Amino acid sequence: MSWNLDSDRPVFVQIIEHMELDIVSGTLPPGAKVPSVRELASEAAVNPNTMQRALSEMERRGLMHTERTSGRYVTEDEATIEALKKNIAYGGVNSFLSQMRKIGLGKEEILELIRENYEEGS
């Protein structure tokens, strides 16, 4: 039932990462209504106050907004979502590259590895 959160990183940060992925992947599409704090806290098995803080932070970043009476919604601004997607992709590529460099692979080897695996996977 929970979101498989790591135990050594702040819950708050991990909730945001999880919901950002939901937005980028379309699980929470643009303009969709976001479930209530209680529902999300229960689903993620986290403290409701922490969930509330994470959602407020996402509003601050322009990823969600609150309609005064009807609740919270995902942004409809495609550019914001696109920028978020790029950000997540950069993060993934960077950590991948640093790991590959750590084990001593050069640019060509890395690119070759990606090409090989990309075709196998598709």
Next chain:
Amino acid sequence: MSSLLKVNSLTKKYGNITALNNLSFELESGHITGLLGPNGSGKTTLIKIICGLLVPTAGEVTVKGNPIGVESKKIISYLPDTTYLSKSASVEGTINYFKDFYEDFDTSRAYDMLGKLGIDPRAKLRTLSKGTKEKVQLILVMSRRADLYILDEPIAGVDPAARDYILDTIITNYDENASILISTHLISDIENILDEVIFLKQGNLVRQSSVDEIRSSEGKSVDGLFREVFKC
């Protein structure tokens, strides 16, 4: 957020043994706090003082500005670490007893939780397993609409699946303005639902901070920090 519970320079001595040593802290409304410490660190003594079952040697405790007494007991729902219910009574009978005793007891909430955990209301408490008895006690305590829930080792005897259900019950059922103080050794099971933790060591408060503060400043879980601070 306002202060719900104030503990001020609290000391408790049993003869020449100091169980609590000049303890001061506050709990805010709407927070879930973990009270953590090794065996014999004073957790249960502290809880019993807050619930009016022990008299402090020095210092004071107030709940919503009131000293410990009739008013504070009305708004505190307490789960002790031992069984106190009559073994010959049925679950149903015990619920009726609680309903008579506490103005804020919500019977439908209790039956709802019993149903979800598959507990037969007609069963006598004597016939229930240790874990099931613990579930019944917790249901009774969480069915009150209290301002402060104090749970002394609430999940120790129940299986992991029921533990998840109980934690979910705690998250979804408590009122936004109510607070929960949980004492437990099963830190890793509950740390995601806590706002903050209080570490007690030999009757002294050694740390009060939020879970995320610990994780970001120490780079480890509360469970990990506990194992380090209290390494034997």
